[in-house]
Amino acid sequence: MNAMTGNYTTADGRQIGDTLMEMKNITLRFGGVVAIKDISFDIHEGEIRAIIGPNGAGKSSMLNVISGFYHPQEGEVWFRGAKRPTMKPYQVAQQGIARTFQNIALFNGMSVLDNVMTGRLTHMKTGMFAQALWKGKAEKEEVENREVVEKIIDFLEIQAIRKTPVGRLPYGLKKRVELARALAAEPKLLLLDEPMAGMNVEEKEDMSRFILDVNDEFGTTIALIEHDMGVVMDLSDRVVVMDYGRKIGDGTPDEVRNNQDVIDAYLGVSHD
Amino acid sequence: MFYREAGDFSTTYSQDSQTFPIKFDRYRYYVVLAIAFGVIPFLINDYWANAVFVPFLIYAIAAIGLNILTGYCGQVSLGTGGFMAVGAYSCYKLMTGFPEISIVIHVILSGGITAAVVTLFGLPSLRIKGFYLAVATLAAQFFLVWLFNKVSWFYNYSASGQISAPERSVFGIIVTGPNTEAWAKYLICLVFVTLCAIIARNLTRGSMGRKWMAIRDMDIAAEIIGVNPMAAKLTAFMVSGFFVGIAGALFFAVYLGAAEVGESFGIDKSFLVLFMIIIGGLGSIFGSFAGAAFMVLLPVFLKNVFVGGLGWPTDLAAHLQFIVSGSLIIMFLIMEPHGLAQLWRLAKEKLRLWPFPH
16 A cells, blocks of 8 residues: 555545645745745545644645645645646635634624525525525525535534524534534535644544544545644544644654654754 | 514525514514505605605615625725715716606616716725725715816706706606605605615625625635635625615705705715614614614704703704714714614514513
8 A cells, every 4th residue: 555646545444536636846935934845745535634743834834825825936736637826715715625714713793504604605606686686596596505504504513503693602613613614615625724722622522523524424535734643643544744844754644653753843852 | 472483483494594584573574564655655744754754764775885885794984975976966967968767767877877986986995994994985985075066067067066856757756856745755765765675685695795794704714715805895885886876866866856065965974874874783784774763863853852842942952962962872882882783683582582581
């Protein structure tokens, strides 16, 4: 089995498909600071791919490159077999990449249902005049998309808070609603920026289960950043390790765990 | 006992996304419509039309327009007065230029022209936010007033610089000009208000409204889920401009009859409409009506109390009226920053459980 190239079968027997996204020699600078230095890695279809690294390693910058917030000075992003031109974040979303944020980025003035419905906006194409009339096309579209959203609401077990304003929810539920919003877009690639940050053990277990279920049931490819090593090692199929903007390891959790550079980065090493 | 939703289930998603999902609300809405269309036109006289109903209805349209921009999309505008002037002057030019075409079409076209102008002035919103955008729209306000004063083509080179509405009729009923009956004025405004409110509600409950609210609540997150911020903001300016333009056209043609731009569409109009939506409730169609009613009725009410009830001199009453309404606005902002619509929502939540709150 060679995890670095082509298709492979995971330890739990899931068949991983072709390359979905490939980052080629990405370099990102902010003025004189080099946030990401010449990093390449790929994400295969159906895979759970983790990006880990100490604080300030450039993980979130990497996610921001993928979702179009940052534009790297060098390197290429390939998505679904084609080189991606420089894109605005909303164009990236329309291509089928959804994400959640490290600090929850929900729409506080709206209900849970409306928040999740916003995830469907890339699928809703009715023009302004049809919407002004409502009856007919707009209503039909609304109902169709509502059905998709309701499935996701069922899936993530947030039926009871459907009509609650998001601002009133506790932290763990907000994280779940944000995941629901990202899932509602039916993304090809789902980016999760620290989905377990600030959660207790129980909430982490719930969230881990949801991530695995999403991958399993919808076949969604997931790339996630996480600090909890136990979670990362259990969930992910392959792991990229970053430190100071460089890639220092890439492979299955076991390979990464035994990589000397990774151990050095996490535990420290004497420079003498 | 009179506000119940128990046993009132939505069985389809379209039932759940209707404007009034609760049966009681829906019936009350029909009753209000029936009274507004079936009863008031027979009872109304000149005083009630000119002092209360017509300004209330017209300001409600303007407030809905501004609420879409500010309340739903989060883009502050201080140019409402100037934008209403665009509607008024386009309506005037259309009425005098094409007298054979119906006034209804003129009013709608004025809305369209205003929508185009407002979209143009909305372009800075792509770069600037918050207070800075407010200042940019303030510039639009002063520029437009200056423009309509300076370029005499807009008022057909009349010596007074005023525009006055010629007599026009719909289905043989005179709706503009000095010979208009009170009920005709009221009814044409009511038709426009009803249609505007329904359109605004339809736009805000669907995907367009969600795009606007997403931009309002967190523009970065909106972009990441696939909302094009430029398109969302500009459509908000456009739709808002359409309603404000209709309000301006009706304000001039039906309500005032004759207008001078600095006096009728000055900066105080911008603030008045802004106060309406703040007091009524940002991001709520009902709030637009409540705010318009509050700001129109309060001066009338106070005047009746001070002059009619207490017999005080008119000038004293006029000054007191400013003090009272000013302090009421401040009190409101402190005690209920989400406006009358929020009070109404709270009252409904309480009533759902009344009289057994546990």
